[in-house]
Amino acid sequence: MASDDLRGRSILVTRPRAQAAPLARLIEQAGGRALLFPAIEIEDVPAAGALSRLHEFDLVIFVSPTAVAKAMPQVPAWPARPRVAAVGAGTRRALEKHGIANVIAPATGADSEALLATRELGDVAGKRIAILRGDGGRALLGDTFVERGANVEYVTCYRRLPPKPPVRPWKAGELAAVTVSSSQGLENLFAVLAPEMLRSTPLFVPHARIAERARALAVREVLLAGHSDGEMLERLVAYFRSHG
Secondary structure (H helix, E strand, O other): OOOOOOOOOEEEEOOOHHHOHHHHHHHHHOOOEEEEOOOOEEEEOOOHHHHOOHHHOOEEEEOOHHHHHHHHHHOOOOOOOOEEEEOOHHHHHHHHHOOOOOOEOOOOOOOHHHHHOOHHHOOOOOOEEEEEEEOOOOOHHHHHHHHOOOEEEEEEEEEEEOOOOOOOOOOOOOOOEEEOOOHHHHHHHHHHOOHHHHHHOOEEEOOHHHHHHHHHOOOOOEEEOOOOHHHHHHHHHHHHHHOO
């Protein structure tokens, strides 16, 4: 529903390019101006060989909607054997759009800790688990499953790259807010944008871990929102209502 809660506010949306449109649309429906600047560029990594062996696994885990988008086109037909798990609701919805049902996902939260706490993944001893992700990333999922007695294999299906600096960098005071969806994205922004601009602009993040990193980088105002686009919009609207 259109409103004017964010009228006159320029808000930087730094999600990866393929995921930015829904939040940008919500910001503009609320009267704001969404400026797209992906903090992470995504590059395809061919993984058809590894993905052709998914039938060998008991469980396949997707760590993000990007993992779904990059892996699924390389899978000729989804095998019947493995259970499927997703780190959060957004990843689960992306899988459902590809026809995969009964996805294991945390009821609340959207991180490795939340998925590891699900009842279905408590006993994985002797199971073969494939984790579909980008290059690098947190090792908590795999390490924990190994500790629980599982055999873990990582399948890299995309590569994260830093963005190029903008042609005309934003200066302090030009942006009403910056939204960031990952710690790596935040680090990338500090590498290509003016640090003082980032430190002096309200920063909205979906996770306490990102907020902690932002404070370590001396960002003066860090606002914690939920994981979904709707929750991010609600936090933005509430903040600017209280700040005139």
